[in-house]
Amino acid sequence: RAMISNEGLAQLTPTESVFYNRKQRLQRDLSVLSVALHVRNRAPRTVTLLDALSASGVRALRYALEVPALGTVIANDASDSAVRMVCTNARLNGFVATHVDDLHATMGDGDVGG
Numbered sequence: 001r002a003m004i005s006n007e008g009l010a011q012l013t014p015t016e017s018v019f020y021n022r023k024q025r026l027q028r029d030l031s032v033l034s035v036a037l038h039v040r041n042r043a044p045r046t047v048t049l050l051d052a053l054s055a056s057g058v059r060a061l062r063y064a065l066e067v068p069a070l071g072t073v074i075a076n077d078a079s080d081s082a083v084r085m086v087c088t089n090a091r092l093n094g095f096v097a098t099h100v101d102d103l104h105a106t107m108g109d110g111d112v113g114g
Helices: 022-042 058-066 080-092
Strands: 005-007 010-012 048-051 072-075 097-099 105-107
Touching: 005 022, 010 058, 010 080, 022 058, 048 058, 058 072, 058 080
Parallel strands: 048 072
Antiparallel strands: 005 010, 097 105
């Protein structure tokens, strides 16, 4: 059974095979706040956000969970194991994840891909 970690509103199952740096939580906190401010200032226009090289998907998940006004969140990674981890973590957070191809998966009301 995988260990579940919490960060912000997101839950994830970090593994050694996919990059996740716990020490970067403050930077992720700040990026979530920055995106929330940007989205608020662009209302009512829809915002699509890309989390490139998303690894575990924690940043994309936090955007999707903590900035509900976002239209779409897309995460991608060149690593197949990272894409699988994004899908696993998406499901853990109540999104329906679909692995579309080697670089992209979609989930939930918005899209969060791996």
